[in-house]
Amino acid sequence: MSTFDAATLERHGLKDDEYARIVEILGREPTLTELGLFSVMWSEHCSYKSSRVHLKTLPTTGPRVLEGPGENAGAVDIGDGMAAVFKIESHNHPSFIEPYQGAATGVGGIIRDIFTMGARPVALMNSLRFGPLDEPNNRRILSGVVAGIGGYGNSIGIATVGGEVMFDETYSGNPLVNVFCLGLVKADGIVRAKASGVGNPVYYLGAKTGRDGIHGATMASAEFDEASAEKRPAVQVGDPFMEKLLLEACLELMKSDAVVAVQDMGAAGLTCSTAECGARGGVGIEIDVSLVPVRETGMTPYEIMLSESQERMLLVVKKGREAEVERIFEKWDLHAAKIGEVTGDGLLRVKNQGEVVAEVPASALADDAPVYHRPFAEPASQAELRTMPAPGAAPAPRDAFLQLLSSPGIASKQWIYRQYDSMVRTNTLVPAGAGAGVVRVKGTSRALATSVDGNGRYCLLDPYVGAQLAVAEAARNVACAGGQPIGVTNCLNFGNPERPEIMWQFAEAVRGIGDACRALDLPVTGGNVSLYNETDGKAVLPTPVIGVLGVIDDASRVQSRVFPGEELDIVLLGSTKDEFGGSEYQKTLHGIIRGVPPALDLDRERALQSLLVEAASKGWTRSAHDCADGGFAVTLAECCFGSGGGATVDLAAPEAGDPVAAALFSETASRAVVTAATGQIDTLLERAKALNVPAAVIGRTGGARIVIRVAGREAIDCSVAEAEAAWSQGLKRYFEGKVA
Amino acid sequence: MKFAVVVFPGSNCDHDAYHAVKHVLGHDASFVWHKDTSLGGADAVILPGGFAHGDYLRTGAIARYSPIMATVRSFADGGGPVLGVCNGFQILLEAGLLPGAMLRNRGLKFICEDVRIRVEETDTAFTAACAKGQTLRIPINHGEGNYFASDDVLDALERERRVIFRYVDAAGQPTPEANPNGASRNIAGICNEGRNVVGMMPHPERACEGVLGSADGLVLFESVVKTLADRGGMAVSR
Numbered sequence: 001m002s003t004f005d006a007a008t009l010e011r012h013g014l015k016d017d018e019y020a021r022i023v024e025i026l027g028r029e030p031t032l033t034e035l036g037l038f039s040v041m042w043s044e045h046c047s048y049k050s051s052r053v054h055l056k057t058l059p060t061t062g063p064r065v066l067e068g069p070g071e072n073a074g075a076v077d078i079g080d081g082m083a084a085v086f087k088i089e090s091h092n093h094p095s096f097i098e099p100y101q102g103a104a105t106g107v108g109g110i111i112r113d114i115f116t117m118g119a120r121p122v123a124l125m126n127s128l129r130f131g132p133l134d135e136p137n138n139r140r141i142l143s144g145v146v147a148g149i150g151g152y153g154n155s156i157g158i159a160t161v162g163g164e165v166m167f168d169e170t171y172s173g174n175p176l177v178n179v180f181c182l183g184l185v186k187a188d189g190i191v192r193a194k195a196s197g198v199g200n201p202v203y204y205l206g207a208k209t210g211r212d213g214i215h216g217a218t219m220a221s222a223e224f225d226e227a228s229a230e231k232r233p234a235v236q237v238g239d240p241f242m243e244k245l246l247l248e249a250c251l252e253l254m255k256s257d258a259v260v261a262v263q264d265m266g267a268a269g270l271t272c273s274t275a276e277c278g279a280r281g282g283v284g285i286e287i288d289v290s291l292v293p294v295r296e297t298g299m300t301p302y303e304i305m306l307s308e309s310q311e312r313m314l315l316v317v318k319k320g321r322e323a324e325v326e327r328i329f330e331k332w333d334l335h336a337a338k339i340g341e342v343t344g345d346g347l348l349r350v351k352n353q354g355e356v357v358a359e360v361p362a363s364a365l366a367d368d369a370p371v372y373h374r375p376f377a378e379p380a381s382q383a384e385l386r387t388m389p390a391p392g393a394a395p396a397p398r399d400a401f402l403q404l405l406s407s408p409g410i411a412s413k414q415w416i417y418r419q420y421d422s423m424v425r426t427n428t429l430v431p432a433g434a435g436a437g438v439v440r441v442k443g444t445s446r447a448l449a450t451s452v453d454g455n456g457r458y459c460l461l462d463p464y465v466g467a468q469l470a471v472a473e474a475a476r477n478v479a480c481a482g483g484q485p486i487g488v489t490n491c492l493n494f495g496n497p498e499r500p501e502i503m504w505q506f507a508e509a510v511r512g513i514g515d516a517c518r519a520l521d522l523p524v525t526g527g528n529v530s531l532y533n534e535t536d537g538k539a540v541l542p543t544p545v546i547g548v549l550g551v552i553d554d555a556s557r558v559q560s561r562v563f564p565g566e567e568l569d570i571v572l573l574g575s576t577k578d579e580f581g582g583s584e585y586q587k588t589l590h591g592i593i594r595g596v597p598p599a600l601d602l603d604r605e606r607a608l609q610s611l612l613v614e615a616a617s618k619g620w621t622r623s624a625h626d627c628a629d630g631g632f633a634v635t636l637a638e639c640c641f642g643s644g645g646g647a648t649v650d651l652a653a654p655e656a657g658d659p660v661a662a663a664l665f666s667e668t669a670s671r672a673v674v675t676a677a678t679g680q681i682d683t684l685l686e687r688a689k690a691l692n693v694p695a696a697v698i699g700r701t702g703g704a705r706i707v708i709r710v711a712g713r714e715a716i717d718c719s720v721a722e723a724e725a726a727w728s729q730g731l732k733r734y735f736e737g738k739v740a
Numbered sequence: 741m742k743f744a745v746v747v748f749p750g751s752n753c754d755h756d757a758y759h760a761v762k763h764v765l766g767h768d769a770s771f772v773w774h775k776d777t778s779l780g781g782a783d784a785v786i787l788p789g790g791f792a793h794g795d796y797l798r799t800g801a802i803a804r805y806s807p808i809m810a811t812v813r814s815f816a817d818g819g820g821p822v823l824g825v826c827n828g829f830q831i832l833l834e835a836g837l838l839p840g841a842m843l844r845n846r847g848l849k850f851i852c853e854d855v856r857i858r859v860e861e862t863d864t865a866f867t868a869a870c871a872k873g874q875t876l877r878i879p880i881n882h883g884e885g886n887y888f889a890s891d892d893v894l895d896a897l898e899r900e901r902r903v904i905f906r907y908v909d910a911a912g913q914p915t916p917e918a919n920p921n922g923a924s925r926n927i928a929g930i931c932n933e934g935r936n937v938v939g940m941m942p943h944p945e946r947a948c949e950g951v952l953g954s955a956d957g958l959v960l961f962e963s964v965v966k967t968l969a970d971r972g973g974m975a976v977s978r
Contacts, residue, residue, distance in 0.1 A: 150850050154881075154883075155750070156752065157751075157753070157790060157791075239794070240791070240794070241749075241750050241791060241795075242794075244791075244794075245750075248749070331773075333749065417852075418851055418852055418853050419850045420850075421850075423879060423881065423946050423952070424756065424946075425755060425756060426759060426760075426952055429951060431953070440951075556951070
């Protein structure tokens with residue numbers, strides 16, 4: 001019999017068999033503090049117990065990979081002796097409960113993951129999902145999340161260079177806030193979070209510990225219901241100034257060799273940082289919680305170990321070098337305290353004023369969480385979802401075009417991006433919202449391009465293909481900027497994994513990511529899983545978000561999507577089919593998500609991307625834009641917006657029930673709209689042919705109108721100004737009093 | 741010549757200012773820690789953008805007490821050129837080196853975007869190489885850039901020709917629509933009586949290379965080089 005009653009175990013999110021396993025590991029009943037340690041470390045959020053068996057199938061190695069999954073972030077070699085450190089992470093649950101602080105601390109967490117590796121963070125991106133904006137609560141959540149992201153990133157001084165935002169009813173009770181951070185470090189300067197050296201002192205650095213965020217990781221591992229609003233105290237409050245001090249102090253500390261290991265205190269706080277740091281190094285760590293700086297009186301060891309107060313770091317320092325590191329703490333006016341030391345027994349030993357309150361093998365917490373092979377099965381409803389109902393009456397192409405441009409998913413996100421500092425450190429080469437995020441690497445000729453993409457509608461219809469499409473689109477966006485994709489990070493947002501149909505979505509999506517990454521030669525270097533994204537039993541659309549990093553060898557060859565404002569040939573790369581399943585057109589005009597998502601031929605995708613990268617690097621093209629949400633017409637319009645001028649094109653009619661609609665709005669994959677540099681059109685077309693990439697010269701840029709003909713017949717004729725007004729106001733109108 | 745870029749713990753445009761004057765313009769530059777009291781022999785001082793001490797109070801309210809600020813004040817009193825950009829401008833206001841105060845932006849949102857500003861006066865240390873009426877495309881990046889002063893102060897600033905930059909539209913006119921943050925009389929930058937201390941909300945250091953979208957900000961740094969050369973020698977700092 002357990003010393004804890006069923007209610008206590010339930011509050012700790014531990015099942016009976018998990019508790020039995022704890023007793024078996026310890027050879028005795030745990031103390032309450034120990035129960036707390038296992039509770040957070042074995043939570044879904046920290047242990048990946050439902051997802052681990054699937055994540056193991058992802059490709060994680062490659063010649064450029066310096067650090068794969070398992071460390072605080074992944075790292076890849078970008079040449080010139082430099083490494084890029086990058087990762088994406090979710091902060092969905094906190095952002096629903098408290099949008100500003102939830103999003104802000106999400107940004108703070110991912111930044112710590114990057115500088116913990118010794119890297120200077122240089123760029124942020126984000127991938128956001130909200131419910132429809134006609135509901136006031138969704139507007140409130142979006143406003144708060146955006147302000148929180150800006151409030152943190154702007155203050156600490158890291159440019160937010162782009163991202164994506166999509167909308168669906170299922171995100172109303174469960175918004176998604178995924179934040180991506182990219183950092184730079186000398187390849188031989190990467191710092192690992194691996195404790196070593198028995199007797200080395202363990203330091204606590206940064207903000208004091210309070211009662212905020214206790215059981216945040218456990219909260220993130222459960223569904224929401226009406227009582228969730230009461231969990232607000234479990235959301236932490238961010239202090240970007242403190243994080244700025246930590247960032248600068250840590251980077252300064254790491255320049256010396258006095259530091260053995262650094263680990264941030266994120267989810268599960270002091271527990272996770274000590275257990276993981278010790279387990280990675282195969283050593284023990286002993287700390288005394290009475291030495292931890294606290295900001296509230298009467299905190300118990302349990303509370304101190306589980307607090308998720310923000311902006312705290314754990315450092316292992318070489319014995320004898322204490323004075324050196326303490327001078328740096330002092331320079332930055334940081335609270336620091338020596339709270340313990342590395343031991344040789346492999347145990348995480350927690351004392352309170354000398355008395356042992358917990359003693360657990362570090363590896364049991366970090367590595368021995370149960371691994372679940374949760375049952376999964378395709379839901380019966382899937383077959384019906386995959387059928388395409390008879391199309392309803394379609395509006396005239398020009399009306400559909402304007403309606404799509406003004407739908408919040410496609411409309412300009414400038415209202416959001418202008419609230420972010422997108423330029424600090426003067427590296428941003430493409431304005432936020434105009435394609436992939438691109439930052440130059442000062443001191444080299446290179447630049448890095450990043451994109452985060454995911455489409456929950458496609459994944460609802462077919463999680464395997466949908467996830468592949470997300471990998472393809474993110475990599476294609478990077479290739480359009482001229483970047484050679486070299487690495488992937490992912491954030492997998494799903495519902496309750498204890499339901500077989502959700503687990504099926506998850507398993508299929510991971511399988512899709514793996515297959516796409518292998519085909520495109522892209523290693524997955526890390527990421528994050530967010531499950532239980534449900535409210536009152538209703539799950540979000542399955543939303544794997546893929547972040548791709550690419551290298552542009554010559555930063556002067558960076559391309560944006562905007563037409564360069566000269567008269568140039570426009571080339572459509574790829575071919576168009578009748579593919580409306582899960583499309584923006586289907587959702588916006590008919591209000592449904594049905595059918596099958598666009599097919600993806602990974603060989604053809606790879607060929608297209610290699611053509612895009614080569615064409616940019618050799619100056620054959622002047623602009624490039626991925627053809628995705630909303631189809632060709634939206635893509636062409638986006639190339640015109642932002643002073644790109646007008647365009648007149650004539651498209652071939654695809655084989656389709658409605659050839660005009662398909663030519664304009666189908667979302668066939670592996671397509672891009674490029675402009676050929678003057679005199680380079682033949683070279684471009686020849687190379688496309690050699691690579692087996694369909695390429696058609698469809699028209700010219702110029703004028704002030706967007707004119708699209710299909711098989712010679714006019715389908716859309718609209719001034720750029722009118723189209724751009726619809727696009728510019730589509731999102732903004734919900735926030736600046738233009739909607740009743 | 742040599743620039744000093746003052747670094748407060750929460751400065752985040754310090755590297756940008758340093759990069760602009762050192763790597764783009766090719767002058768000597770060094771960082772000066774806010775706890776120091778020496779400017780290291782610099783000829784001109786830049787107070788960069790950022791959030792000096794987190795700015796949870798009024799922006800710049802704590803930074804004015806940093807040890808380096810007494811040195812900056814005496815450097816300015818001696819005629820040394822001082823440029824405060826964004827948070828640097830806010831600090832100059834708090835330190836009393838320039839008049840007025842900052843309110844939160846009209847609309848209460850942080851704004852990062854390119855704006856147009858018009859050069860109103862060319863007899864300051866940082867506009868000497870500009871043409872009067874010249875417009876510059878330079879980004880702003882702030883949550884509190886809504887410049888405020890009483891009408892008396894504003895009248896005096898205008899009378900003494902101390903309004904140096906105004907937000908203007910494409911036609912070069914200071915219209916309400918061209919005012920991004922609600923600043924009094926479209927003011928984007930002002931100077932002190934000695935015309936050697938200039939504070940401005942837009943970020944010239946972010947507009948020094950065409951590859952970043954604009955190189956219009958360079959002329960401000962070229963101006964201070966010209967000013968010092970015209971003086972026939974460099975200012976002496978302590």
